[in-house]
Amino acid sequence: MxxxxxxxxxxxxxxxxxxxxxxxxxxxxxxxxxxxxxxxxxxxxxxxxxxxxxxxxxxxxxxxxxxxxxxxxxxxxxxxxxxxxxxxxxxxxxxxxxxxxxxxxxxxxxxxxxxxxxxxxxxxxxxxxxxxxxxxxxxxxxxxxxxxxxxxxxxxxxxxxxxxxxxxxxxxxxxxxxxxxxxxxxxxxxxxxxxxxxxxxxxxxxxxxxxxxxxxxxxxxxxxDRVVVMYAGHVVESGDVRTIFAQPRHPYTLGLLGSLPQTGGDQDWLRPIPGSPPDLARVPSGCPFHPRCLHSRGREICSTQRPELTPAGETGAHQSACHFANELDNETVHDLLKAAEDIQ
Structure with a gap:
């Protein structure tokens, strides 16, 4: 290259x-x-x-x-x-x-x-x-x-x-x-x-x-060709466009994709990301997304340690700043999107 x-x-x-x-x-x-x-x-x-x-x-x-x-x-x-x-x-x-x-x-x-x-x-x-x-x-x-x-x-x-x-x-x-x-x-x-x-x-x-x-x-x-996803001044996920859309490995990226209107299926409501973006003068400790994250489930590491961008796939081209990126398989993704829908 x-x-x-x-x-x-x-x-x-x-x-x-x-x-x-x-x-x-x-x-x-x-x-x-x-x-x-x-x-x-x-x-x-x-x-x-x-x-x-x-x-x-x-x-x-x-x-x-x-x-x-x-x-x-x-x-x-x-x-x-x-x-x-x-x-x-x-x-x-x-x-x-x-x-x-x-x-x-x-x-x-x-x-x-x-x-x-x-x-x-x-x-x-x-x-x-x-x-x-x-x-x-x-x-x-x-x-x-x-x-x-x-x-x-x-x-x-x-x-x-x-x-x-x-x-x-x-x-x-x-x-x-x-x-x-x-x-x-x-x-x-x-x-x-x-x-x-x-x-x-x-x-x-x-x-x-x-x-x-x-x-x-x-x-x-x-x-x-490639996508950089930013949240609260940080890069939380990056990778080629096909991977990001097909296999997202950060809850914020999931939230962005889940909030898109669907043209098919039986979805009645948009799936919003809970909460609001943080005040950049008072960014939460740990992962800046954890107060809005449906995947953290109150786990202490999410609120105390900021995750670094690390490989989230077979190659280093796809990276995610999530402590539990490896848990975001297709089944978990479906569950998180359903949980966001239930908030409505």
């Missing part, structure tokens, strides 16, 4: 205030390889977006943020990079496609002008060439009449069109790594499929690695 294009090693991000510290990311590690799609899933507040924003050092400068660990991009630790080096990496080597394109596009600048800005930030090319590239990018992401829409303002675009424009900006300089943060939020199913087809084609063209941050497990099943 080739070397990873991105290697996150024991990343920790803490937001500090006068009264408390919020551990938004606590010991996260995973790799992304060229041409690979890694899906990062978890509830709101699990640390998905903070993890990826910290890579590019895009967390608010006004925050009292303490970051540690290593983030190796093409072998270089970007957490130690200078601002000049970061300006070279952002947009050229690593592109971020944000969650809400309307708030990221400047409402008083034409879309074409914003595309030109993305191009000339890293390329000394004539204005005419910038325009040609911009129109070609809009055409490549499936926008009709790209010449006309190049001169339009963001408010003249629909939500799906704005998302495509953001993808075009992200691909403007042929990056080696794409980070897509909830790229299909608030889009209808048809537009979601079109946007993901565009992302897939863009990735295939450059063999870029893709990190897909989403709540949509259906999207993960369709797009991802």
């Amino acid at each position: 080739t070397e990873p294009i991105l290697s996150i090693q024991d990343l920790r991000v803490t937001f500090r205030s006068r009264s408390e510290s919020v551990h938004a990311v606590d010991g996260v590690s995973f790799d992304v390889y060229p041409g690979e799609t890694v899906g990062v899933v978890g509830e709101s507040g699990s640390g998905k977006s903070v993890t990826m924003l910290s890579i590019l050092q895009l967390l608010p400068q006004t925050s009292r943020v303490v970051t540690s660990g290593r983030v190796l991009f093409q072998g270089k630790d970007v957490l130690k990079a200078s601002q000049r080096e970061l300006r070279h990496i952002r947009g050229r080597e690593i592109a971020l496609i944000p969650q809400d394109p309307m708030t990221c596009l400047d409402p008083v600048l034409r879309v074409g002008g914003q595309l030109r800005e993305a191009i000339r930030a890293h390329n000394a090319v004539p204005k005419a060439e910038q325009r040609r590239r911009g129109v070609k990018l809009l055409d490549s992401v499936g926008l009709p009449q790209p010449e006309r829409q190049y001169g339009q303002f963001p408010h003249e675009f629909s939500g799906g069109m704005r998302q495509r424009a953001m993808i075009a900006m992200g691909m403007a300089n042929g990056p080696s790594l794409l980070i897509a943060d909830e790229p299909t939020t608030a889009l209808d199913v048809t537009i979601q499929a079109q946007v993901m087809d565009i992302l897939r084609a863009a990735q295939a063209e450059t063999q870029a690695g893709l990190v897909l941050i989403t709540h949509d497990l259906g999207l993960i099943a369709e797009m991802a």
